[in-house]
Amino acid sequence: MDNRKAYRIYVERRAASSPVLKNCAAAFWVGGSICLAGQLLFALYRWLGMSPDMAGGAVTVTLIFSSALLTGLGVFDRIARYAGAGTLVPVTGFANAVVSPAVDTRSEGMLLGVGGKIFTIAGPVLLFGTLCGTVYGVVYYLAGLLL
Amino acid sequence: MSFLSAGGGAPFPVLPARIRKVVSSLTLFYSCLAAFVTGGLLCVVAQLLIDLTRLTPARILVLYVCTGVFLGAVGLYEPLYRFAGCGVSVPLIGFGGTIARGVREAIHTQGLFGALTGGLTAAAAGTTAALVFGYLAAVFFRSGPKRLGKKR
Numbered sequence: 242m243d244n245r246k247a248y249r250i251y252v253e254r255r256a257a258s259s260p261v262l263k264n265c266a267a268a269f270w271v272g273g274s275i276c277l278a279g280q281l282l283f284a285l286y287r288w289l290g291m292s293p294d295m296a297g298g299a300v301t302v303t304l305i306f307s308s309a310l311l312t313g314l315g316v317f318d319r320i321a322r323y324a325g326a327g328t329l330v331p332v333t334g335f336a337n338a339v340v341s342p343a344v345d346t347r348s349e350g351m352l353l354g355v356g357g358k359i360f361t362i363a364g365p366v367l368l369f370g371t372l373c374g375t376v377y378g379v380v381y382y383l384a385g386l387l388l
Numbered sequence: 389m390s391f392l393s394a395g396g397g398a399p400f401p402v403l404p405a406r407i408r409k410v411v412s413s414l415t416l417f418y419s420c421l422a423a424f425v426t427g428g429l430l431c432v433v434a435q436l437l438i439d440l441t442r443l444t445p446a447r448i449l450v451l452y453v454c455t456g457v458f459l460g461a462v463g464l465y466e467p468l469y470r471f472a473g474c475g476v477s478v479p480l481i482g483f484g485g486t487i488a489r490g491v492r493e494a495i496h497t498q499g500l501f502g503a504l505t506g507g508l509t510a511a512a513a514g515t516t517a518a519l520v521f522g523y524l525a526a527v528f529f530r531s532g533p534k535r536l537g538k539k540r
Contacts, residue, residue: 261439268435269428272479276427279474280420297477298513304478305514309521313529326434329445330452330479331427332514338449339518343526355526359519362446366480367515369450370487371507373457378491378503381461385495 264325271320271327279304279331301332308333312340338362419473426468426475449480456484465489486510 279300286296308328311317317337321328328334339359346358360367434452437443443451459465465485468476476482490510494502508515 261436264439265432265435268431272431273424273428273475276475276478277420277424279427279478280423283474284416284419300474300478301482301514302517305517306521309518309525313525315529326438326445326448327428327431329448330431330434332478332480332483334445335449335480335483335514336518336521338446340522340525343522344529345531347526347531351526355523359522359526362449363515363518365446366449366453366483367508367511370453370457370484370511373454373484374487374491374507375503377457377461377488378495378506379500381492382495382500382503 267323268325268327268330271324272330273327275304275328275331275333304332305336308336309340312337313344317341335363335366338366422472423475423478426472427479430476430479430481452480453484453487456481456486457488458484460485460488460492483511483514486514 282300282303283296286299287293291299308317311320317328317333318341321334321337328337339362342358342361343355346354348354349358430452434448437448437451438445456465459468459481465476465481465488469482469485477485487507487510490508491503491506494506494509496502498505
């Protein structure tokens with residue numbers, strides 16, 4: 242029993258270690274590059290005369306548009322398979338999580354297929370994001386009353 | 389603010405402008421480096437969470453957004469943003485940070501009601517863009533993975 246357990250631990254460690262490092266390297270340079278592209282776009286939009294807030298929003302929208310396009314063309318999945326969290330964590334991952342189910346469920350109908358499934362992953366993100374925001378808002382408001 | 393150099397043989401009066409150009413391109417280089425490293429590290433953290441704890445990608449997204457709201461709430465998001473720019477605002481942490489900032493500003497103008505309006509108002513551009521482009525993609529593209537499968 243001890244031998245088998247030791248062997249399983251050994252196998253898990255050997256199986257996991259090299260992909261983890263490789264995955265992290267891929268996630269680092271792809272994710273970093275997406276943020277770098279965002280920073281360059283930000284500089285471009287600032288140079289075009291946008292306010293910092295608007296330039297930030299425009300960067301987000303540009304990245305979302307790009308990943309929607311790449312998702313539709315089927316390229317995004319291939320990049321994501323290599324990059325893992327590198328494409329998931331930037332806003333590209335959120336966009337992909339919205340666009341991908343929308344494209345895939347088109348056959349189930351535009352209303353309930355696309356309209357419903359488009360929120361499969363965006364739903365939890367929006368729900369818990371706004372929930373946290375609201376909790377923070379109430380706490381912030383009460384703290385403002387007391388202090 | 390052109391990042392091309394002014395060309396050879398610049399006379400003396402042009403020097404301050406050239407120096408300004410060098411400084412501004414250094415600033416751009418520095419901000420890009422900070423964005424690259426910070427954004428990359430945030431992705432590595434998520435990759436480690438996926439590989440070592442078997443957290444699903446959906447949970448990672450939710451975790452990052454909530455972390456962003458939390459960072460915004462305790463006042464850490466803005467300094468991070470000033471340091472790393474798109475390195476924190478492009479990852480989903482930025483989505484949360486935007487929500488937190490929106491809520492705070494809405495409470496300043498609308499009182500408690502702002503707790504309901506601020507978050508989604510601030511996140512409106514990203515959310516709406518994702519939904520609209522998602523719908524358009526569903527209209528214009530056929531299911532991606534199946535088509536890819538045929539190609540292979």
